[in-house]
Amino acid sequence: MDAVKRQTRRFTAQWAGKDHPCVEQQWRGKLFYFGARSAVVLAVLLLLAWSLTPAAPVVTMSAYNQVSCRDIGAAQGSARATEPLRVFTPVHQLSLPILKGLCAQSAILNHYSDVRVFWQSRSAFVPAHIYSQFYDVMWGRDYALNGMSPSYLDYYQPLLTLPGYDVYWYATAAGFQGNPRDFEQLRVGLLDDPFSQSGYQLPMNQLNSLQIAADNRQIRFYPSRDALGQALLSGEVDVVADTSFSPLSRSAAVRSKVLIAAQVSSGAWYISSRVSSSQTLLAIQKTLSSL
Incomplete structure (x- = not known):
């Protein structure tokens, strides 16, 4: 019996030390199968996660430049307010003067959580900004706004006409x-x-x-x-x-x-119809007219 066991072990060792293409291909096939199946499962999970992600809004500001009262260490807005006052200017040099002036107005900070001034090229300003009234205050020219939306005056009204x-x-x-x-x-x-x-x-x-x-x-x-x-x-x-x-x-x-x-024509500053406080309107007008 011991002799049989020794012979069996010797045979097994010899067999394992040799190349066996068929067995090797079988193992490679199994590894490829399990790898491919894992890749398919991962792809399905990623697709499911993507489909459950909330859709992005039509107007996204992620690529736009902006600065706020918080950024410059100015006074913060009302803790009861949930939305900031949003201002658009195509001239980035005006962003800080506008911001500093508006952040100093208590009549504005009493109604808004912050003030944010956005600057971007005019080509990036689209009709969706008008219809959504994303900006509370914006610079524009009447012919350009009319070209985007003939009904733009339903959403914005001139606040301050600028000198030529x-x-x-x-x-x-x-x-x-x-x-x-x-x-x-x-x-x-x-x-x-x-x-x-x-x-x-x-x-x-x-x-x-x-x-x-x-x-x-x-x-x-x-x-x-x-x-x-x-x-x-x-x-x-x-x-x-x-x-x-x-x-x-x-x-x-x-x-x-x-x-x-x-x-x-230098255009004008326009105010959203959503800004209804007379004190806020006067404070915005005062700040913009002093620039």
Whole structure:
């Protein structure tokens, strides 16, 4: 019996030490089967989790820039309020002045949990913002708002009409006069925003009248007015278009200024119909008129 056991163990050891393709393929097949089944189960679980996730709202602010009273350490709003006062401006330089002014108004903080100022390009402003009245206060021009929604006045009313401004070519060359020969020899900087009257539309209209196309190699586009001004002052371009409110109007580096258009509409501040408190309306109007 012991001899039989020894022989059996010897045979088993010899067999295990050899290659057996059939057995190996069977084990690999089983591993592949269990791995594939596990992957299918995981995919089903992920799909189920995704289907149970709440749908995102039509208007999402996750990609927008914003700043609040809390962010700058200003006074907080009412603990009883659940919604902040939302303000829209396409000019990011105005966001902090607007915010600081509104955060200092007790008539506003008594009705809202906070103040949030959002800034984004005008191209990102869509009709859904009007219909949902996401913003309580917003800047706009009547023709642009009417183009988005002919019934926009059912949702927003003008609160403060802004004064007009002039649009100029600002050049570092002393002899710049804005004629075709000037533009052939100089590099031109414009705002990369087709919705901007002063930084794109009006100067581009003048360039078109001089038969200078937008794809001309002499024309360069910049994402903001700050970048536009820096490009001029650094010598990257020789002439740019901007408003009479521009810091370039006071710069010693600017040696020529040529008018493009006079008294262009600055638009207006609009207030949502949901803002009903007269004290809040007066406080908002006071703050915006002081900018």
